[in-house]
Amino acid sequence: MLETCDLTLNYESEDFNKYLKTLQKRLNLLEQQVQAKKIPVLIVLEGFGAAGKGSTISALIAALDPRYFKVYSTKPPTEDERRFPFLQRFWAKTPERGKIAIFDRSWYYDIYLPAIDKEHKLKKYAGKIREINVFEKQLYDDGAAVIKLFLHISKAEQKKRFETLELSPDTRWRVTKEDWKHNKQYDRYYETFDALLNATDSTYAPWHVIPSTNRRYAIVSVYETVIAALEQAISRADKAADAPVLPIRKSDDIKLLPIPKLRDVDLNKSLQKEEYRILLKQRQKKLFSLHNMLYKKKIPLILAYEGWDAAGKGGNIKRMTSALDPRGYEVISIQAPTPLEKAHHHLWRFWTQLPKDGHIAIFDRTWYGRVMVERFEGFCSENDWHRAYDELNQFERSLYEWGAIILKFWIHIDKDTQLARFTERQNTPEKQWKITEEDWRNREKWDLYEQGADEMLSRTNTEYAPWVIVESNDKQYARIKAMDAVIEQIEKRLKEEK
């Protein structure tokens, strides 16, 4: 992409200031529209060192209302950030609907920095590049404008700029040895940037290469590019209500495993109290020991609990955790999203609650709410849940590529058992808080939810994040089965690691 960029382009017109004012006014107006129409906007600035990223951002935000934008300066990940999937810190910074996030360097930095530094071929980062494309696509699908600008200058121009910076005592300290190394290795940077831009140039998040030799030209180009992109996003938002319903999006690049229908599951499995007690102690001891291994080897474990109301999720989780060191796990209870969560992509609240490596996160209800409660209660559009199976598969794939062990439980009971448990809750004063009108209402939709659950299970049962259907008419049986599945999965991974 870089070679077609004409670096001699120059904005010589006398009326630069006047034209800039017009652009600023236009951008300011668009910012208000973006706010009103609740469009999240991400503006990415990448480019050669000294190409003017900082001053371009200064020029850009001169037109913006500070209540609606935020500038993020990307540094190499800190020690703590390295303990999460590489996109996690960027997911966390995706803007609320109606707000603008400006990234001075971005998720691309995490690829080209090590690539150039260690003289890796970009091929080595194919997995991460894939994840970036998925990330940008998911944001785009959620209505976001992802505007990517690359500021381009030549090797000679870069050298000149470093020299100029070194002349002033105010700016001298900003030119580091690294910068000079950068200039010497310009060709390697060029090659890496070019390949990276090509690999991530998409219809949903295209790259705009900005010739930046001439500062005025660069500023005008950036303004024009951002304005055009925002106009496009606004027009897309205006048409969103009339968008045709697309079929369910398949995860073509992901292999799904077969899973039985819920109605075919034998719910008569049970355990005697004595046997249960013995097994429980054994399993807890085993889990305690495996938890230590995970911690030592820095492997994250993610357990996802879904299932019917009153199926026994809470008690199952309690037994799972009671032998674990509380400093090494967290139970995350997913409830209705807060206003802040609703203002973000539906996966944002999960990305920001991942465990550190070596830790365990247990989700009591999960990201699958999208294709169950949100689908059936109308909290999202048909298109939203139609593409969600793929989004969820991709999300879990990112977790897997990071190194996580993922296990998903469907805690299963039949309708009669639910009725018996509801009735017991209703009749036991200490348990009454556990049962609400809503539970009864949801129960009426049992068949609908069962169909939804079957669809969910079959469309998201992958090798790297399998579902386990846990027969829970007998809660004791269910607890041991869930623990056994976790033990098996951990042991499998530890064997692979050897």
Add this chain to the structure above:
Amino acid sequence: MLETCDLTLNYESEDFNKYLKTLQKRLNLLEQQVQAKKIPVLIVLEGFGAAGKGSTISALIAALDPRYFKVYSTKPPTEDERRFPFLQRFWAKTPERGKIAIFDRSWYYDIYLPAIDKEHKLKKYAGKIREINVFEKQLYDDGAAVIKLFLHISKAEQKKRFETLELSPDTRWRVTKEDWKHNKQYDRYYETFDALLNATDSTYAPWHVIPSTNRRYAIVSVYETVIAALEQAISRADKAADAPVLPIRKSDDIKLLPIPKLRDVDLNKSLQKEEYRILLKQRQKKLFSLHNMLYKKKIPLILAYEGWDAAGKGGNIKRMTSALDPRGYEVISIQAPTPLEKAHHHLWRFWTQLPKDGHIAIFDRTWYGRVMVERFEGFCSENDWHRAYDELNQFERSLYEWGAIILKFWIHIDKDTQLARFTERQNTPEKQWKITEEDWRNREKWDLYEQGADEMLSRTNTEYAPWVIVESNDKQYARIKAMDAVIEQIEKRLKEEK
């Protein structure tokens, strides 16, 4: 505090399990009440290494609903965390009302760890100890229960436990060289812990020393202590509505500087356009250069903007920032608190938006909302704002002790100027969004707000965080005056640093 603790205490009773069940039931019930009454709860676990903090937390949370508590394991601060005031990472983790935060090691760790490691006397940490007491008092005043538990074991017992841990392959790796050093230096730990406990044992956040030689005894004691503390907090919450109105809390340990009444301020100051242009360029250049110095010396700068509606805060901020590198500052626009912010102490949202060292944070409206809009619109109780002046002074003092330069602007206009600007906004289509019904309503309360502003200015004008009244009938004059104040303050600090 430690010497009165009888380490031989033992819970021998046969009915331990039965009694524990009773305690768990009681705690579970209290958790529900804490939730219903919206009481934030902080439980701190400190103690000697291997005293059983982890297993005690395990035992404690066995009774709790995972939706309402969170366990935080405190490590030494990361590089990133070191760039903020030391209490910042703990303020960020204070729980929402109705939730429980359990700290496995806490803010005390940041004192005793370096103190013991570097053989410092605790005297060296007097400032931080003072801040901790202020922190706990502020949470208590906000209705929180701050429950501090110290698990005590003897040197011999500690040694025995390390040896036992080393026997099992699952736990061997957990015993580090540091731990053995800890055991050797037991006496120094003892002395430091004891002094620290004494210095931070208060009526609002008392320490409870738990003899932990016998595990059952420790668990029962911890349960009983937490239960008693929660009962007390609940009874305090029940009485809160009838609490007597206390007088305005003074900051006895903080020196206030005199400041003129707003009605005595001469608003006729102005600048000619030509002069303004020249001064603006000069000042921006100067600020750019000083910003670089702050960055290099890692000094944070915090600018707080308050003032009348339409006084020109936005334009003032814009001129202040337009010469700065956008990667080094952030404008934080304070609006009505979100539900999440409302569920926390009123200072929480400011603690969590501080700049890193070397960075600039500009607050467009600030923590002073408590004694202005929240006071006059009835969003807080009389007691809330009565103690707020002191809370704000203490907050700024923490920032100052961390190393921040703090400057607070009251952007001032008279009533006629406001009317003229409101009318102009109303009559200019692009500006209509800037004026709301609320602005007109607030205007009617001008005299009330002026009295409030005078009180605020005189009660919070400190040497380390002074107010500057900026005459803004002429906006150009106001911009230069604000910039001059910032330049002066930075230069003063840089001189002190030399």
